[in-house]
Amino acid sequence: MLFLKLILTNLRRHRVRSLISLAGIAFSVAAMLTVVTILQGAITMFTGILSSDSQIIVFERNVSDLFFSHVPAGAVAEIAAWPMVAHADPVLFGVVSSADHPIITCFGITGADARIRKATWIAGDRSRFALHPDEVALGERAAGFLSASLGSSVQIGHGRFRVIGILKTANGFEDGGVFMPLGSAQRFFHQEGASSVITVKLRDQAAAADFKRTVQVRFGDLVALEDTEFTRSYSQFRILKATAWAVGGCGLLLGGLGVANTMIMSVFTRIREIAILRVNGFSSPQIAGMIFGESALVSLVGALAGLAIGTGFLYALKLVPALHGYIDVSIQPPVLLIVILLALLTGVAGALYPALYALRIRAVEALRFE
Amino acid sequence: MTSPGNDPTGSSRLALRAEGVWKSYDAGAIAVLRGVDLAAAEGGTTALCGPSGCGKSTLLHLLGGLDQPERGRIWVHGRERHPGLDPLQFLRHEVGFVFQLHNLIPDLTLAENCLIPTLAAGTDRRSALARLGQLTERTGLGHRLDHRIQKLSGGERQRTALCRALMNRPKILLADEPTGSLDAQSSAAIFELLLELVATEGVTLVMATHDRGMAERCDQVLEMRDGRIHGPEPA
Numbered sequence: 118m119l120f121l122k123l124i125l126t127n128l129r130r131h132r133v134r135s136l137i138s139l140a141g142i143a144f145s146v147a148a149m150l151t152v153v154t155i156l157q158g159a160i161t162m163f164t165g166i167l168s169s170d171s172q173i174i175v176f177e178r179n180v181s182d183l184f185f186s187h188v189p190a191g192a193v194a195e196i197a198a199w200p201m202v203a204h205a206d207p208v209l210f211g212v213v214s215s216a217d218h219p220i221i222t223c224f225g226i227t228g229a230d231a232r233i234r235k236a237t238w239i240a241g242d243r244s245r246f247a248l249h250p251d252e253v254a255l256g257e258r259a260a261g262f263l264s265a266s267l268g269s270s271v272q273i274g275h276g277r278f279r280v281i282g283i284l285k286t287a288n289g290f291e292d293g294g295v296f297m298p299l300g301s302a303q304r305f306f307h308q309e310g311a312s313s314v315i316t317v318k319l320r321d322q323a324a325a326a327d328f329k330r331t332v333q334v335r336f337g338d339l340v341a342l343e344d345t346e347f348t349r350s351y352s353q354f355r356i357l358k359a360t361a362w363a364v365g366g367c368g369l370l371l372g373g374l375g376v377a378n379t380m381i382m383s384v385f386t387r388i389r390e391i392a393i394l395r396v397n398g399f400s401s402p403q404i405a406g407m408i409f410g411e412s413a414l415v416s417l418v419g420a421l422a423g424l425a426i427g428t429g430f431l432y433a434l435k436l437v438p439a440l441h442g443y444i445d446v447s448i449q450p451p452v453l454l455i456v457i458l459l460a461l462l463t464g465v466a467g468a469l470y471p472a473l474y475a476l477r478i479r480a481v482e483a484l485r486f487e
Numbered sequence: 488m489t490s491p492g493n494d495p496t497g498s499s500r501l502a503l504r505a506e507g508v509w510k511s512y513d514a515g516a517i518a519v520l521r522g523v524d525l526a527a528a529e530g531g532t533t534a535l536c537g538p539s540g541c542g543k544s545t546l547l548h549l550l551g552g553l554d555q556p557e558r559g560r561i562w563v564h565g566r567e568r569h570p571g572l573d574p575l576q577f578l579r580h581e582v583g584f585v586f587q588l589h590n591l592i593p594d595l596t597l598a599e600n601c602l603i604p605t606l607a608a609g610t611d612r613r614s615a616l617a618r619l620g621q622l623t624e625r626t627g628l629g630h631r632l633d634h635r636i637q638k639l640s641g642g643e644r645q646r647t648a649l650c651r652a653l654m655n656r657p658k659i660l661l662a663d664e665p666t667g668s669l670d671a672q673s674s675a676a677i678f679e680l681l682l683e684l685v686a687t688e689g690v691t692l693v694m695a696t697h698d699r700g701m702a703e704r705c706d707q708v709l710e711m712r713d714g715r716i717h718g719p720e721p722a
Contacts, residue, residue: 119599119606126594393590396553397651398579398607481553484586485544 120403124410127383134379139419141375146423146460149365151430153452156361158445162288164348166224170231171206171316173325174347175332178340182353183313184210190310192336196317199331201324206230207312209302213274213295218262221273222294225302225312233284233296240267241282247298254282256292276305289444317341365456369463372419376467380412384471391475392483401476408472409465416464420457501565502659502691503527503550508559510545519545521714522559527707529564529658532685532692534702537711543695546711547661550693551584552577564658579608582659583652583690585681587667589644591636597623597647598632604654615654622650625687626680642673649681653688660685662694666701674698 128135167174175196177186188207197205209225226232228247236243239257246254253273255265260283265271269280273295286292303309319328325343332341348354384391391404428448435444503525510520519542527533535543548554550561552574561568563581572581583604591600598619605615623629626646636644645665652660665681666674678701685692694705702708710717 119602122595122599123592126592130594389590390592393592394603394607396578396584396590397604398575398655399603400575400607403607479554481548484553484590 120407120410123407124414127387127411128414131379131383131386134382135415138375138379138415139422141372142369142416142419142460142464143422143426145365145368145372145463146420146456147427147430148368149362149459150424150427150448150452150456151434152364153358153361153456154427154431154446154448155434155444156357157449157452158447159289160348160354160357161445162290163354164344165288166232166290167208167314167316167344167347169316170235171204171318171344172322173317173319173328173341173343175205175315175317175336175339175341176313178338183351184212186313187308188312188315188339190312192339193312193315195335196315196332199328201319201321201328203318203320204229205315205317207299208314208316209299209306209308209311210313211302211306211308215263215272215274221259222290223273223297223302223305224291224294225297225299225306227299231316232286232291236284236286236291239283239285241280243282245281246296247300249279249281250298250301250304251276251278252281252298253278253301254284254296255280256294256296257283257285258289258292259294262293274305366459369459372460373463373467376412376415376464377470379415380408380468380471381474383411384408384475388478388483391478392480395478395480396484404475405472408475409468412464412468412471413461416460416467417457419464420460423460424453424456500529501526502529502531502563503693504562505546505550506560506562508546508549508556508561510542510549510554510556519714520549520556523711523714523716525550525709525716527691527693529691530685530689531707532682532705533694533707533709534705535693535695535709535711536697536699536702539697541711542714543711544663547584547663547693547695551582551659551661579604580655581657582661583655583657585645585648585652585660585662585665587664589636589641589648589668591644591647591651593636596633596635597628597639597643600636600647601651601654604651608655610655618654618656619650622653625684626650640673641669642677645669645673645677646680649677649684653684653690656688657690659691659693662692664695664697666696666698674701678704 175188176183177188180186193205193207196202206227206229211223211225213221213223215221224232233243233246241254255263260266263271265280267280267283270277271280284296297305299312303311319325329341332339342350394404428446431444431446435446505523505525508520508523511518523546535546537543549556552568555569563572566572568577601619602615623632626649628643628646628650631639631643639647662681666677669677682704696702
């Protein structure tokens with residue numbers, strides 16, 4: 118208790134400095150949490166698009182981005198005919214822009230696709246999808262920003278389309294997307310006869326390994342991955358995750374420098390006090406424990422404050438209409454744990470030099486001078 | 488030349504003995520102690536007198552294990568302090584320090600300041616509080632336990648420092664001009680209290696002082712000049 122009081126006393130003695138240091142950690146943690154959660158949410162959403170009523174995704178081997186993947190129509194037909202396959206849905210991804218929206222995602226799909234079958238149609242009739250090449254369905258948010266309603270005509274990229282349905286989905290990408298008949302999308306994006314991926318549902322999940330082997334044997338330039346494998350290995354996701362952690366890590370590094378500065382000042386301003394503790398029998402581990410305890414406390418409280426700020430910020434972002442469906446505030450427990458551990462580690466690292474300095478203080482010299 | 492370990496004089500009644508102790512600063516440029524010999528009997532009181540800068544404080548630091556002599560040897564209760572005694576255990580259990588400035592931690596209360604040595608030594612809380620109660624009762628500070636140091640008078644602060652020094656029941660108390668920052672009346676009161684406590688606790692006192700009157704009330708007065716001890720002068 119007295120040990121804790123010694124730690125708290127020093128933090129209270131320099132309240133402003135302690136608060137600034139704490140705020141540094143808090144905002145770093147909040148930034149890290151926000152960036153990582155948004156990206157994690159985006160990845161989950163994108164994965165959700167791919168894994169809609171399917172377990173396996175087939176795409177072109179060694180492609181850096183699924184938008185550049187090319188899967189021939191022959192492969193789709195053959196895979197769909199395999200006995201182990203319940204259904205195989207080709208999806209062609211494309212990106213277009215409108216006057217106010219530089220990026221609109223387009224999904225070229227068949228009428229049997231789960232994205233159409235399972236979505237809530239808030240306007241229109243899903244049985245009309247893909248009956249006519251110039252007709253599209255829009256996600257609810259896309260209908261909003263394109264000012265489109267059922268039956269209206271919208272300009273999408275270089276083409277004009279009639280809206281035959283408006284869909285409500287929980288997925289931000291789909292909600293802000295355009296659903297085109299596959300054939301129309303292939304012509305629109307000059308990908309005749311091709312799709313970006315095939316999403317596959319097997320009759321028996323246990324046949325996944327067999328399916329993947331068969332794809333490898335039959336189509337050397339295609340690769341089949343289960344959804345979890347895809348999420349783990351897709352280079353775009355890995356780059357995004359690494360970027361998120363790097364940005365957050367830089368933030369924490371700055372916070373750690375703040376802690377280091379505070380702790381250095383904390384030690385410098387109480388050299389005599391540390392000498393007194395030495396004279397009264399404090400060991401090196403006890404002195405170091407006091408310094409590290411102080412920084413760990415600042416880091417822990419800063420991390421908790423940062424988590425609160427970050428969560429609040431994410432909820433605030435979720436309320437922004439333009440971001441509807443894009444922000445997923447389901448903070449993953451591992452992310453929480455990593456963020457707290459990183460904050461503590463940063464605090465401890467920031468206290469390393471001050472602790473070493475404190476341990477080098479010789480009581481006899483510190484007491485000799487005022 | 489004597490062998491390391493036990494005191495060659497074989498006198499277990501000596502609490503402290505120093506032989507040919509040298510200490511200098513600035514890589515030998517300033518020689519502070521030039522072969523000091525000292526013997527302090529168990530339970531006795533020794534006054535170190537001499538002008539400022541003659542090496543009194545340095546000698547106390549060496550005796551108390553805060554610093555090492557360059558030459559010479561020091562025995563504590565018949566055992567050579569270096570390398571015979573664990574420096575940390577020595578500071579925690581064998582010796583207590585009182586300085587001219589009280590050297591208390593201002594943001595802590597009187598009780599918390601006194602409990603610091605017991606925290607360092609890992610003494611159980613109940614024993615520590617019992618000892619605190621005993622010492623503060625005897626020093627008249629029982630009613631000030633929860634007061635912060637800033638709220639205490641100079642005399643009370645020095646009494647607190649005295650309590651803190653005795654918390655772990657050390658056998659030796661080293662006092663470096665313990666009344667040097669107090670007025671005459673407070674000085675006298677603190678000194679009386681110091682003598683009373685060392686007598687009742689059976690502690691050996693070695694005290695640096697400029698006050699001849701106080702020195703003469705000690706069992707032994709050692710006069711220091713030019714880094715050496717001249718004396719002893721029996722009181």
